[in-house]
Amino acid sequence: MTTSTNSEAGNKLICTVDVVLLSLSEGQLRVLLLKREREPFAGAWALPGGYVHIGEDQGCEDAAQRVLRQKAGLESPYLEQLASFSGPARDPRGWSVSVAYFALVPHPEEALPGQQWLPVDRLPQLPFDHGSIVATAVERVRSKSQYSSLPVHLCPEPFTISQLHAVYETLLGEPINTVSFRRKLDELAILEPVVGEKRTEGAHRPAQLYRVRAEFRQRLRLVGRGLNR
Amino acid sequence: MTTSTNSEAGNKLICTVDVVLLSLSEGQLRVLLLKREREPFAGAWALPGGYVHIGEDQGCEDAAQRVLRQKAGLESPYLEQLASFSGPARDPRGWSVSVAYFALVPHPEEALPGQQWLPVDRLPQLPFDHGSIVATAVERVRSKSQYSSLPVHLCPEPFTISQLHAVYETLLGEPINTVSFRRKLDELAILEPVVGEKRTEGAHRPAQLYRVRAEFRQRLRLVGRGLNR
DNA sequence: ACAATAGTGTCTGTCAGACAATATACA
C-alpha cells in the first residue's frame, strides 16, 4: 500500500458539484433529475452536477449556478450549500469530493426533455450517492421550514397566505394553526401586499396577494421560537 | 482564456481539510492554531489542516480525524462538518477546495509547543481564508448552542450543572435563567449523575456531578423550543 | 339569501422567567 502523497498524478482526485433542485407540485416535494448523457451511469436519472471548472468558476457556488444555468436553464434561484460528500467509492472514476447545494424554485410549467421531477419520498435507486444527497437536502429543508422563511421560495409570486400555508403544511407533514401562521408572517415582515387581489375557483371572499420583500429574496429570516409546533 | 476541461494536469485542483478545534478557557471561546512548518505561510499561525490522502482516507471526515490525531494528538472529539470553502485565490498554490470541520473539546491542561489557543473574538489576521472559516464555525456553534446539547462537549467530565450553565452563558453571551436551564436539561435527559459529589471553594452546599450519557457522546440532542431566551 | 373561503378578535392552557424557600457544606 502506497503512502499517499499530496496530489500526484496516477491517483487523481475528482472534484464536482451536485445540485438538489427542489420544487412543490401536486402536493408533493419533488426533485429535478436529469438523464445522464455520459458515462458513468449514462442513461440513468441523476442530480444535475458537473466538474468544477477551475479556469472559469470563482468557487463551488459559482459552479453550482453554472450547472443550474446550463442544465436546467435557471438563472438565480435561492441556493444554499448543503454539505460535501466524499470517498473512494461514491464515483467509479475514483476518489471524489462533491460539494452539494440545494435550491428551491416555484414549480415550472413543464419539464424539458431529459428532465423529470420526481417526488422525493418515492425515488428509485440513484447513481453515485445521489440518494443520500437528496435525503440530506430534504431533511435540511424540512428542518429549516420549522423556523425560517425558506419555503417562500417554493411559491410562484404573487401568492396568497393560504397558498403559503399549504406549502408549509406539505413540507412539515402536519397541520399548522392558521391564526398562529398569520401572526408569525406578520412578525417576520418578509411579505408585502400587492395591489391587485385574487379570486379562487369558488364563490367566496378573495384573498390578498403578497410577494417577498426584496431584502429577503436571497436571505432567509429566522423566527424566534419556530412556528411552534 | 482556455475553455476549462475536467481535471487535466497543468491546472491542478487542490483538496484539503481544515479543522476548527474549539475550547473554553478563562471564560473565553478559543481556537487551536498551529505554527505552520511548510510553505505557504511557513511560520504563520493557522488552523490544523492538510491534504486529503486518497490512498488512506475513506472520506474527508476521516482526513479531518487524521489531522486532529497527527497534529493535535486528539482521538475522537465531537466532530461535525462545517462547510466547504473554495476558489482560485484562497490558497496561493492554486484553485482549492477545503472541506472544513469543527470540533469541541474540554480545554487541555497546556498547549504543546507550536500550538496556541487564542480567543476567537480577538484573532489576528490568519493565512488563507482561515479567518472566515473560524468565524463561520463560531457562528454555527453559538447558533446551535441555543437549541442543542452541543456545549456539553466543552465541559471536562464530570461537571456540575453550574459549570455547564456558565458554559452556555459564555457561548450565548447573555444570562440564562437557572430554573429554566435545569428544567431543559431534565427534559433533554442527556446527563446522568455520578456517585461522588463535589465541593467548590467556599462554604456552601456541594453540587451533584454529572456526565453525558453514552448515547449522546457523539450525537446531539435538539431541544423543542430552544433554551428560550 | 347561501355557500365558501379570507381574515380578525378573544379565551385558555402551557411554559419560560421571577421569586422565594429549602438544603448543605465550611467557617
Added chain:
DNA sequence: TGTATATTGTCTGACAGACACTATTGT
C-alpha cells in the same frame, strides 16, 4: 450560627392553539 451556593417549589406573564365571529365574493 452565619454565609454561600445548590436545588426545588410556586406564581405570573407571554404566547400558541382553539374557537367563534366578521368580511366578501359568486351563485
